Amino acid sequence: MHSKLPPGRSPGPPNPIADDGDEAHFCGTCAFSEACLTVGFNKPDLRELQCLVEHVGPFRAGDYVFRAGDPFRTIFAVRSGTVKTCITDKEGREQVLGFYLPGEVVGLNAIYPERFPCDAVALDTTFFCRFSFPAMSVLAGRIPAVQQHLFRMLSKEIGTVSSLAGDHSADQRVATFLLDIASRYATLGFSSTRFHLSMSRGDIANYLRLASETVSRVLTRFRAKNLILIEGRELELLDPVRLREIAEERLPQQANHGDGS
Amino acid sequence: MHSKLPPGRSPGPPNPIADDGDEAHFCGTCAFSEACLTVGFNKPDLRELQCLVEHVGPFRAGDYVFRAGDPFRTIFAVRSGTVKTCITDKEGREQVLGFYLPGEVVGLNAIYPERFPCDAVALDTTFFCRFSFPAMSVLAGRIPAVQQHLFRMLSKEIGTVSSLAGDHSADQRVATFLLDIASRYATLGFSSTRFHLSMSRGDIANYLRLASETVSRVLTRFRAKNLILIEGRELELLDPVRLREIAEERLPQQANHGDGS
């Protein structure tokens, strides 16, 4: 189980894991569980899904799962651990595109270019279910639930990426980020108020288009306001309601004097 | 040129249009042309594609094509005109998510939520091919080329949205935007150096996460450097190479005095 986190991982809460599946069954939290359940675990169709999946890992923190430019053949569903995707421009500057938690699928943005447009890097010790995309496409042609699931995942990813689009203050971005991660852990059945951040401040900052110092300062400020408890990468959300307000507030400074007009 | 634009549109430069299709044929520039051509124009399969498409329009500038919250049933391929998608938060502030030119498809981000997550607003007089998504899914199950095309469009949209992600200077953002629009017009077979911007400065600014004053200033600066000619919404790229450099340069601070040199 999680008991043996390979490198003498210091104390701290165990890492969420989604490995209730085995050779014969998919993980309950797997990105494809819905499709599988719809189809039914015992039908021959499922056997085919089983055949086109491969369990890979472990990847250690810092390992590349794939690299920008690699030919696209497979998509990766995270079983346990965390992944970041990022592009590196020619000057060597990195741009974090996203983080993927257990049950989420990495690599969908590679279908169109037919090459991975970004790197994927493990942040934790990470395991995947690897699916052959061509095989899955064929299956999708025969099983509407699989096809629909792929469409939905792709569409969802568009929405996820768009949500970063707005021009928000540093406070708003950080609050939104914390709540987003929390809700994704909640989906996995883990605590939505207490969890471990697998990524560094630098990665968070990069993802949010901020400087890492700014992220540090915002977190310090949130802690001072008793909105969160944070120690290293261990986080507890003390006031999610207020965080939500911060994330959504639109008026950076409401110096509302009598603008009653 | 493109013979008959249905409603007698007032003066002004002709708007790029992609309506070489008719009842029996799809537009050559249509987002689905590839799928159609792969299948073959004369096969029975294509007849089904024809059956699930509907030509709708015209929409006038400012008209809503769909609104956030509307139930999702159809996707829209732009035949002619331009569309912006945007979300409006509860305080009434708008956030532009994207612009869609002829041949591009609007609405793919609605598959997952099963409702449109954003508004779509015509910026021009605009016509669409409207596709029933459930019907198209069924067809995709039988015609691999159609399914593949949907996957590719979805994946491509993820990449498009991600490209806004980076933290770039105002100059970089504007240069990137101009080149992106130019290349998309080029794909349509129109000039890639001279075209009409259908959207206001405010929309561009909003899309790029800038203030409209900033966009104005950048454009003025680009004109002063002889990188572009711009008059109202008529634009000519005089030095796409240099614009590309600006879009990609990494060091914001370059004390360029003798630029024109």
Next chain:
DNA sequence: CGTACCATTGATTACTATCAACGCGCGTGG
């Protein structure tokens, strides 16, 4: 012919990046 919106330009503000220094934990190697 007035109203409203768009675009441009100027002056000022302010948010966040940048530069800099320091503490801390950890692995390495003397």
Next chain:
DNA sequence: CCACGCGCGTTGATAGTAATCAATGGTACG
């Protein structure tokens, strides 16, 4: 065992880019 280096995170001081506030001219439209 302890010195050392290194990456990470925090905090402080300063500066710069773009937002905001403000005013003007142009243009479409009723």
